[in-house]
Amino acid sequence: MRQIYLLILLATIALSSCTGPKSNECEIVLGDTIRTASGLQYYYEKMGKGRKVEAGSEMATYLSLKVGDDVVWTSADQPDSLFTYIAGYTRLIKGFTEMSMLLREGDEVIAILPDSLAYGAKGAGDIIPPHATLVYDKFIVVRVDEPKGIMADTLLKAIEIGGEKAVMEKYKEITTSADSNKFHRGQDHLYRLWDKLSKANQHKKAAEVAACFADATNDNKLWYKMVLSLENLGEFKEAKENLEVLIGKEPTNKEFTDKLVEMNAKPSLK
Incomplete structure (x- = not known):
């Protein structure tokens, strides 16, 4: 496996680099570093011949993520641990989304994401420190499906045009x-x-x-989202009553019980 300093070195060799996304105007050679306008850098270890990624394509990938010399997350050595997501839709860091949209089924790349395309000054918990450069030393595209419509977006248009009845239809x-x-x-599309x-x-x-949708699918998480909406509308009494019903169904749900404590502390409910 190549070391991080070699990746950085490759990324800075101008004679072996190509600026811009993968295209017919830029002849790609295995190992050549490609640098996009955003600061994303990547190079191919293998070029696939499968379906090109489009917005709405479901992708299945094997990944290995390094910060410095440490692997902080990997699915690449676990055959049953494909990371699956919808390109252009699933909420992911900017650099990962950009990288995904440049690929096709069968591609294997190494990608370097500056902190501006990753977790920035905040980092991510105890795993990603602030201002960290991320290196996906394995980014293997196993499957790219035909793009499909996004239910959440379609339902949003329906409710904007025809309201509650239209969205249910x-x-x-x-x-x-x-x-x-x-x-x-x-x-997850209903939550979205x-x-x-x-x-x-x-x-x-x-x-x-x-x-x-909570009534149609018997989903307590959606009932809880309704509680949050009622709270945002200032209808605290109704929100609290519905929350107490939820807690009756899931008495050990910490999120529900913490929210009830928070609501009981509101002056309007005392």
Whole structure:
């Protein structure tokens, strides 16, 4: 395995580097360092011939991540531990997303992410220190699927156009029709829909959507998101009542019980 100082050295050799993304205008040679405008650097150890990654493609990868000389996370030596995500959609650090969108099935690269494309000045817990350069000394693209629609985005458009009724009709269509295989689906997309509405300060719609889908899927996490929306709307009494019902269902859920303690401390509830 190549050492970090060799990676940095390769990245600085101008004669063997190519600036810009992988394209027909830049002839790629194995081992040549490619540098993008953002500061991402990478080079190919193997070039695949499979499907090109597009936004909405599900990717399955083997990865090994190093900070300095230490491997801080790896799935590369665990056959059943593929890291799977949706390109251009799953929330990942900027450099990882950029790298993903440049690849195709079968590619094997080494990628160097400056801190500006990684975790920056904050770092990430006890694993990634502040201002750390990340080196993926293994980034192996095992599978790239045909791109699909994103259920959360489709549902968001539906609720903006037709409200609660429209979003439930669209959800039924996506999950039960013959076209259902054209979408990435799952509970995480319902959570993401709630996130999008909440970030847009559409807390009333967020509460309605969470309640509808919680009732349809019997998902306590969605009921909890409804509680948070009610809290954001200032409807503290109703939020607390619903939270107490949730705690009755999951009495050991620390997130629920901590939130109840926080709510009981609010002057409006004393």
